[in-house]
Amino acid sequence: MSTGKICYQKFQYIVFLLPSFLGVSIFIFLPFLDSVRRSFCASGSGKIVGLQNYKVIFANEAFILALKNTGRFILACIPLLMVTSFFVSYFITKLKYIRLIKSILLFPLAVPTAALLLIWQILFSDGGYINNILAQHGIGEVSFLHSSAAFWVLVGSYIWKNLGYTVLLWITGMMSVSDSVIEAAKVDGAGEWKILTRIIIPNLKPTFYTITIISFLNSFKVFREAYLVAGAYPHESMYLMQHLFNNWFVNMDLDKMAAAAVTIFTFIFAAIVLLRRVWDKEM
């Protein structure tokens, strides 16, 4: 084999990787580095202003509100989703015919947000269907879209959409716990509760970690529902980071956006690293 050929083979990967890597660099990596640079510069003159832009956004009420709401949203919906989906999956694994249930649970993933807009209106408007039911039972009406209840409507729609996804992951995790271990525990007289807490749950730690990450990522997609139902300036309880970025984008507040983008990136990056740490230690 000639050295030319060896050389060619050694660097052959470049041919395969290059199209993707170039595109990703042009549209994501390099521009992101550019926004990091921008976040330290004044937008007009391009002079380096140090942390000035960061000071501005952290003094900005809208930014603080959006940060708080997004944080609150993530902290509310992830545990709720995890617990609900865990119990649903636990029940499902006890059943025989799970395919239909799985299909139904997964279906919301396929439903475009736009297709259900009017349905959300019918359900959650002040004169909507849910208020109709509440009124019939003598409970006062709730202004779902124009009060702090809006936040919970958003949490609900997130869970509606992501339950199937998460259940599927839990089920896969639970199925991988070997039957013989469970059988052995049963023979030793362990009850159902004991099997669940001592065998199944400890075996699900890796699943737990990945579900947290996936739920976290999907939580950003809830913007679609929030934006399409309530517009660019919804009730302040559901004013999320994504609304803020969008509104800054419309006003072309580029230096604020750059600083905020770097801040959010840092938060997410830290969260992922931290989760990984915790997970590695526990294993």
Added chain:
Amino acid sequence: MYLVLAVICLIIIYPVFTAVILPLQDIDELSRTFSPISDFKGDYVNVDYIPQYPTLNTFKELLLFTPEFYKVFWNSIMITGTILLFQVIVSVPAAWAFSRFKFKGRKLIFDLYVIFMLIPFQVTMLSQYLVLNKMQLMNTRLAIIIPAIFSTFSVFLIYRGFSDIPEDVPNSARIDGANEFQVLWYIGLPLGKTGILSCVVLSFLDLWNMVEQPLAFLKDKSLFPLSLYLPMIDTDNIQIMLAAAVIVLIPAAFVFIMGQDYLEQGIIASALKE
């Protein structure tokens, strides 16, 4: 236990069911259903699950007398189709490179891919805008299409599929004198089919529901895909909107039903084989 699950399934299906039932109502009934929403006078919405005078007129009107709708539908098909096609063409070789070659910086580049896969669109929105603006692509369909082609998520998902192939199989082909492109074509593609298809299904469902990118990069409403155009229809045209909603749902439901196995495998692959 069955009861609890049945209730959960009902709650999940309910909104979709209503969305499909409502456009079958005739115009009078619809306007009665919706009047409490636009103008609330103490009467709440009541949904008739069995339409009094079931009719397909709304669909007829939408499909025969709303040429605009075809244009927007075509936008969606065009954007989604082009992205999917090129996404696969670009991602498959990259995934192959990550799974079959050892090279310097492989781990670093792969980690970068994974990190940016986890970053929401809003964080990179500004950076993408600056590039698109420089390329003078703003307010064209290409502004939506090109960045989406270079999705790191699809590389990741296809990579999962490829890394399941045992090393011996491609090696034996290499010994028989196949070059790397032949190995990918004759061995990688058939064996990694599941990964590629699950990437296509997951991407399709996400792209068909695209909101953020067109909202940021398109100004001209005639370029909007359905997922963004639909919410912009005037609310006095409720019957059209409802019928259009069902039409948007149909391709997604179709892909969901056809690709459910790949969808499930894709979800599992994206998460569990860390």
